[in-house]
Amino acid sequence: MRRPAAIAFAAGLVVVVGGTAGLLLTHHSTPVLRPAAVSSTVALPAPTGPIVAPPQPADAAPVARPVALTIPLIDVKTSLITLGLASGGEMQVPSSVVVAGWYTGSPRPGSIGSAVIVGHVDSTTARGVFYRLSELKDGNDIYVKRADGTTAEFRVTEVQQYPKDQFPTQTVYGPTPDAELRLITCGGAYDAATHHYLSNVVVYAAEVKLAPGGPAAIT
Numbered sequence: 176m177r178r179p180a181a182i183a184f185a186a187g188l189v190v191v192v193g194g195t196a197g198l199l200l201t202h203h204s205t206p207v208l209r210p211a212a213v214s215s216t217v218a219l220p221a222p223t224g225p226i227v228a229p230p231q232p233a234d235a236a237p238v239a240r241p242v243a244l245t246i247p248l249i250d251v252k253t254s255l256i257t258l259g260l261a262s263g264g265e266m267q268v269p270s271s272v273v274v275a276g277w278y279t280g281s282p283r284p285g286s287i288g289s290a291v292i293v294g295h296v297d298s299t300t301a302r303g304v305f306y307r308l309s310e311l312k313d314g315n316d317i318y319v320k321r322a323d324g325t326t327a328e329f330r331v332t333e334v335q336q337y338p339k340d341q342f343p344t345q346t347v348y349g350p351t352p353d354a355e356l357r358l359i360t361c362g363g364a365y366d367a368a369t370h371h372y373l374s375n376v377v378v379y380a381a382e383v384k385l386a387p388g389g390p391a392a393i394t
Contacts, residue, residue, distance in 0.1 A: 238283040239323035244275055244292060248315050249307035251275075255292065255319075269295060272303035275358075282354070284319040285327040285382060289348055289355050292319075296361040296372070305360035309334065309376045317356060317380050329356045329380035336362050336374050347377055354382035 241255045258267040258276040269276045275294035282288035295303035317329040337343060347357055356379075363374025 232287065235287065238285045238327075239321035239325065241277045241284050241290075241292075241319045241327075242322050243320040245318040245320070246311070246315070247318075249310055251304060251307075253294075253304050258293070268293070269304075272298045272301060275304050281348075281357075283321070284329070284356055285321070285325075285354050287352070287354055289351055289357050290319075291348070291357050291359065293359045296376075303360070305358065305376075308358060308360050308378060309336065309362055311378050316383075317358070317378075319356070327354070328383040328385065330383050331378055331380045333379040335377050335379070337377065338363070338374050342375060356380040356382070 240257070243252075243254050245252050253274050256269060256274055256276045258269070258278045259280070261267050267276070272295040275292050277284070278291040278293065281291040284290040284292075294305035294308075296305055296308070297303045311331050311334050313331055313333065315331040317331065319327045319329065321327065347359075358378040358380070360376050361372035361374070362376035363372055365372050
């Protein structure tokens with residue numbers, strides 16, 4: 176549930192924790208947003224190792240890094256920044272609500288495993304890049320353009336909303352036999368007292384393998 180546009184929103188930030196904890200997207204303790212900039216106070220370590228980036232097959236072709244994301248149904252067309260670890264060990268988050276970020280601790284989209292892309296749902300003044308993420312349904316298309324000019328096409332297989340204290344870490348980040356994609360943002364009810372959303376929206380998608388000479392994906 177989102178509040179009316181006339182009311183200020185708190186920006187969604189990413190907090191990813193290792194071990195048995197899950198990825199949480201939370202907000203500023205004080206919801207203040209400068210134009211096109213979001214500050215973060217996250218201080219938890221991001222997941223690393225096999226739970227996010229399973230080993231690639233020895234004969235796997237190298238995959239270029241992702242540079243742009245397109246989701247036609249919800250009018251998303253954004254560049255992708257790279258998100259690593261900050262000096263304190265926490266996961267970096269997009270500095271703007273209008274772009275999404277690929278977490279470099281996860282596989283590149285099109286590689287075996289669960290590639291992770293995160294984005295803000297909104298800010299104190301505007302909708303975020305993933306504001307409409309929860310509208311996606313099974314069968315919807317997602318396109319990730321890569322640095323070498325190729326485009327990986329994914330198809331939504333499932334959309335789920337999880338309370339933050341019940342985030343299914345293994346389901347979201349666990350090893351997969353094929354190339355998959357996870358898009359994550361905040362969702363559910365908004366707690367005005369804490370400036371937090373109470374849930375996370377996770378979109379699961381699997382890569383579509385096009386036959387040789389098949390139609391080109393969106394670029």
